[in-house]
Amino acid sequence: MHTAESIKSVVRERYSEIAHQDKALNETTCCGSGAAGGTYTIMADSYASLPGYNPDADLGLGCGLPTEFAHIQSGDTVLDLGSGAGNDAFVARAETGAAGKVIGVDFTPAMVQRARQNAEKLGYNNVEFRQGDIEDLPVVDASVDVVVSNCVLNLVPDKAKVFTEIARVLRPGGHFSISDVVLVGDLPDSLRDAAEMYAGCVSGAIQMDAYLDLARQGGFENVTVQKQKPILIPDHILLEFLTPEQLKTFVASGTGIFSITLYAEKPGGDPSEKQQRADSRKTQMRNLAAEAGKACCASGSGCC
């Protein structure tokens, strides 16, 4: 029987090893399960062109671009949950500028050490990495403007506690942008195992609806999926577990594993600031829908 503590200790051990590996070994998966091989990359969005990108901090462990939807302003205090070697923290730092502050929290000592070395090399004195569990954040109440996180909550046994903690540390009117792996529909057990081996980040993933409910139950409003993309497992792997007929039914069922980027706000704060952010989010969603060739206001475009 796995307890929350035993799960955490397995996760910590795994990321301790990963902290000493290079990106090439991790990047065929999110979460760095390292088993997939080949040319497939879950993290299809590229960081490389983003201001603040630091290749030393990119261990190929993400499953989205949470900063893309984080609406970070110059001078903001940003908190990155499960910060790894600092990949999203340094991108966030490019947006907060020298006037802001970025705090990364990770419970794997080797990751924190690697992130601190990266910050030192960059000469940043406003990017700080703290060792701690995101179920019990080492951060004071109402002290953060924006929370980001990339492919971490799926690894955490008590996700509800994480949302409660995010609500505690955000100032009223603050918001979060979280990328993560979720499930839609019931994945047969054999497929779930295959997917875990192939993509990582699946064994602790929960249903998308349940994930959104946890955010709402944590007290957040305007809970919105800003981006959603399927994590596709190639047919030749699926066919090890399914007959061709079952594969057809599976593909048609809409069941699958998705990477999502979820946005939500803590109630309170300045209404005009919230309105500005809402307008800018709408414009961003419209532009994304246009880029993807989807009409705005089409079902699922999310921009209206």
Ligand SMILES: C[S@@+](CC[C@H](N)C(=O)[O-])C[C@H]1O[C@@H](n2cnc3c(N)ncnc32)[C@H](O)[C@@H]1O
């Ligand atoms: C998939 S990696 C993502 C790292 C980073 N966000 C990135 O995209 O490069 C997951 C990270 O979350 C950390 N982590 C997992 N569970 C955690 C917890 N309960 N508290 C703090 N950190 C945790 C791991 O140590 C690891 O560094």
